[in-house]
Amino acid sequence: MNKAKIYPWYFAAGSVLIYTLLSVIPGIMGICYSFTDWSAYSKELHFVGFQNFLEVFSAKGQYLTYITNTLLFTFVTVIMKTGLGLLFAVALSRDIKGKNFHRAVLYLPSVLPILVTGLTFTSILNPKIGFLNTLLRAVGLDALTQKWLVDPKIAFFSVMGVDIWRGVGYIMTLLIAGILAIPNIYYEAAAIDGANAWQRFKYVTLPMLRQTLAVTIVLNVIYGLKIFDMVYALTNGGPGHRTEVLYTGVFKMMSKGLYAEGTTISSVLFIFMIFLGYFMVKILTKDEVVE
Amino acid sequence: MKRKIVSIMLSAAMVVSLTACGGSSASSASAAGSSAAASESKESGSSESSAAGTTITVMASQDWVEDSEQELGKKFEEETGIHVDYEIVPADQYQDLLLTRLNSGEGPDIWGAQSGFALATTYNVTENAVDLSNESWASAYSEFSAEQTGVDGVNYGLTYYDTTTDYYMVYNKKLFEAAGINDVPKTFDELTADCDKLLASGVTPIYEPVADGWHQTMLWTASAQVLDKLDPGIIDKLNKNEAKFADNENMKTMLDQLNTLAQKGYFGDNYMSDEFANAESYMASGEFAICMLKPGAISSIVANDQNTAGYTEDDFGLFLLPILDNQYLNIHPTGPSRFIYSGSKNIDAAKKYLEYIVQKDNIQYLIDNASDVENLPIDMGQTPEYSKTTLDFLGSYDDAHSGMVLQDVVKYFNEQWMDISANLAAMFTGDMTSEEVLQAIDDERAQLAGAAGDSNWN
Numbered sequence: 001m002n003k004a005k006i007y008p009w010y011f012a013a014g015s016v017l018i019y020t021l022l023s024v025i026p027g028i029m030g031i032c033y034s035f036t037d038w039s040a041y042s043k044e045l046h047f048v049g050f051q052n053f054l055e056v057f058s059a060k061g062q063y064l065t066y067i068t069n070t071l072l073f074t075f076v077t078v079i080m081k082t083g084l085g086l087l088f089a090v091a092l093s094r095d096i097k098g099k100n101f102h103r104a105v106l107y108l109p110s111v112l113p114i115l116v117t118g119l120t121f122t123s124i125l126n127p128k129i130g131f132l133n134t135l136l137r138a139v140g141l142d143a144l145t146q147k148w149l150v151d152p153k154i155a156f157f158s159v160m161g162v163d164i165w166r167g168v169g170y171i172m173t174l175l176i177a178g179i180l181a182i183p184n185i186y187y188e189a190a191a192i193d194g195a196n197a198w199q200r201f202k203y204v205t206l207p208m209l210r211q212t213l214a215v216t217i218v219l220n221v222i223y224g225l226k227i228f229d230m231v232y233a234l235t236n237g238g239p240g241h242r243t244e245v246l247y248t249g250v251f252k253m254m255s256k257g258l259y260a261e262g263t264t265i266s267s268v269l270f271i272f273m274i275f276l277g278y279f280m281v282k283i284l285t286k287d288e289v290v291e
Numbered sequence: 292m293k294r295k296i297v298s299i300m301l302s303a304a305m306v307v308s309l310t311a312c313g314g315s316s317a318s319s320a321s322a323a324g325s326s327a328a329a330s331e332s333k334e335s336g337s338s339e340s341s342a343a344g345t346t347i348t349v350m351a352s353q354d355w356v357e358d359s360e361q362e363l364g365k366k367f368e369e370e371t372g373i374h375v376d377y378e379i380v381p382a383d384q385y386q387d388l389l390l391t392r393l394n395s396g397e398g399p400d401i402w403g404a405q406s407g408f409a410l411a412t413t414y415n416v417t418e419n420a421v422d423l424s425n426e427s428w429a430s431a432y433s434e435f436s437a438e439q440t441g442v443d444g445v446n447y448g449l450t451y452y453d454t455t456t457d458y459y460m461v462y463n464k465k466l467f468e469a470a471g472i473n474d475v476p477k478t479f480d481e482l483t484a485d486c487d488k489l490l491a492s493g494v495t496p497i498y499e500p501v502a503d504g505w506h507q508t509m510l511w512t513a514s515a516q517v518l519d520k521l522d523p524g525i526i527d528k529l530n531k532n533e534a535k536f537a538d539n540e541n542m543k544t545m546l547d548q549l550n551t552l553a554q555k556g557y558f559g560d561n562y563m564s565d566e567f568a569n570a571e572s573y574m575a576s577g578e579f580a581i582c583m584l585k586p587g588a589i590s591s592i593v594a595n596d597q598n599t600a601g602y603t604e605d606d607f608g609l610f611l612l613p614i615l616d617n618q619y620l621n622i623h624p625t626g627p628s629r630f631i632y633s634g635s636k637n638i639d640a641a642k643k644y645l646e647y648i649v650q651k652d653n654i655q656y657l658i659d660n661a662s663d664v665e666n667l668p669i670d671m672g673q674t675p676e677y678s679k680t681t682l683d684f685l686g687s688y689d690d691a692h693s694g695m696v697l698q699d700v701v702k703y704f705n706e707q708w709m710d711i712s713a714n715l716a717a718m719f720t721g722d723m724t725s726e727e728v729l730q731a732i733d734d735e736r737a738q739l740a741g742a743a744g745d746s747n748w749n
Contacts, residue, residue, distance in 0.1 A: 041743040239716050240714065241713060251387060256390065257390065257415070257742070
């Protein structure tokens with residue numbers, strides 16, 4: 001059966017039109033503005049070519065650090081959230097005592113608004129009066145106390161840690177759904193063939209979870225590249241500029257009224273995402289059956 | 292092929308949905324920030340006759356709104372029926388948040404900002420604020436403050452902050468005596484020697500709250516009046532773009548000396564996380580000996596719960612931070628001021644609020660109850676409450692030994708206050724050098740001046 005006959009293209013016309021008006025056109029306008037000197041200080045608009053882009057990629061500014069930080073954040077959080085999410089999902093899809101309680105505990109942080117989480121953790125991670133260091137000192141682990149959000153060497157990892165803590169439950173939930181959808185007969189067949197737990201995970205669970213994992217990775221990558229509120233609430237880019245990411249940079253430029261510079265950073269992310277998005281969607285749809 | 296097209300379309304759709312955020316906010320900023328929208332709202336605002344039952348929002352940075360003012364807000368509601376909603380934003384996020392709201396046409400009814408040069412450029416006050424030149428309190432408002440909250444002879448703001456004094460180094464005399472220090476430091480070498488003595492006596496010398504992202508810059512600018520004394524004309528040259536921060540050896544020395552204070556441990560171990568809100572309690576506890584504060588803060592320190600040692604106001608004194616051996620009193624007539632948003636639907640109610648808080652009794656109420664406020668730059672016949680310490684200290688500097696703080700005299704500087712603070716924090720942590728901090732100031736000044744079309748930078 002040809003699906004195209006059932007769903008003609010114009011069925012989507014309304015959505016495409018609204019989407020184009022609300023998302024595509026503003027997005028493209030943003031790119032166009034990055035070739036101008038648009039700012040809050042002047043009503044005139046001049047074409048400046050690639051000047052803004054040259055500034056973004058020049059060693060003079062902090063923008064390259066923002067780009068590197070964004071990519072590092074995305075890479076680390078995707079690996080950790082997926083790895084830990086998978087671990088918890090496998091553990092909590094078995095018949096263990098208090099399974100639902102554990103699932104709820106892990107999932108709850110992702111329900112909290114990011115700003116609330118961020119502000120709570122700024123208090124918890126305060127080196128002098130914060131809960132974490134106080135707890136460590138109380139149990140005699142003074143050596144492990146850190147200046148979590150203000151030591152330049154570890155501040156960004158603290159931000160990542162809080163984000164992983166918040167996001168891992170959500171990924172776990174998606175993966176549990178994926179694991180529970182795997183028919184039990186595969187596990188029974190593998191067990192009859194003498195497969196141990198690791199082999200059942202490696203040869204049954206993992207291959208059958210591939211599509212779900214791909215979805216979670218895509219979601220995580222998109223989230224990571226867009227990261228703003230968690231960094232904003234925890235460190236606001238500090239100490240110094242150690243934890244600045246692309247969108248905190250965009251926010252600061254926009255709030256200063258330097259719109260062209262702000263849209264330029266957005267455009268850089270746009271171009272990067274075109275390439276990344278293309279390959280990710282390609283991988284996602286790789287094994288789909290075309291009818 | 293078909294699959295490839297689907298892939299491209301899906302990826303493009305995903306990307307567009309991501310970047311639309313930046314793009315759309317930018318375009319909405321343009322549309323909503325237009326003067327047409329503002330003037331349209333202006334008309335609707337001014338046409339309102341009765342404001343009772345409405346709610347006005349006052350948006351301000353942390354520490355800009357005294358508790359006593361919020362109490363006045365409650366009384367104001369009782370008398371007029373207008374509810375006042377105070378939106379207090381953490382200092383390190385305030386400017387970004389306010390400008391984003393103003394630039395996107397979503398400003399609060401009353402917004403707070405530092406008066407001075409930046410009003411015309413950064414805050415675009417002529418578009419974003421209402422003319423307050425003819426308000427009932429205008430004639431009592433300090434002429435100099437009106438100059439700082441105005442543009443081209445039109446006053447747009449009300450400085451509701453004690454600008455009659457600035458921030459000076461408040462110190463604990465008993466801790467100084469216990470450490471064997473007999474006099475306040477007048478040179479940088481004396482300061483470091485005194486800090487060493489304080490450290491040796493088990494006291495952390497200086498409480499420096501870097502976490503808020505604004506205080507550390509003040510350590511520099513409140514001492515910078517010495518620059519013009521050492522190099523007359525430098526301020527004028529900076530404003531004409533004939534001199535650069537990065538080329539100025541005196542500026543570099545000042546930043547290096549600040550960094551020395553951090554690196555030698557005079558700020559303690561936790562200064563990157565320390566907050567301004569805790570300054571008084573740490574000073575009251577005797578854990579720290581010095582902090583840059585308004586002189587009025589001394590009475591708050593004494594009244595603080597942490598004052599278990601029983602310090603009295605006489606146990607605290609004032610001195611100038613001798614960075615670059617500065618001994619010129621800092622004068623800072625600009626300060627946190629209130630502006631009524633031109634796009635507000637409650638302009639009349641907002642004007643009533645300003646009119647209410649500057650009534651003689653209400654100013655007096657603020658002076659009597661907000662311990663760090665000794666006076667306001669508006670003379671409604673109130674009685675100022677300068678302490679003897681403040682009067683003696685201010686009286687020891689004549690005009691020849693006074694000077695305006697850097698942000699009040701140098702253009703395109705106050706606008707980047709939070710960036711400078713972040714860069715100074717980066718200098719303390721070793722991520723930037725003093726030269727890089729100064730170069731970053733020059734770069735941002737060029738950026739701001741360029742955007743403003745300043746002919747001196749073309």
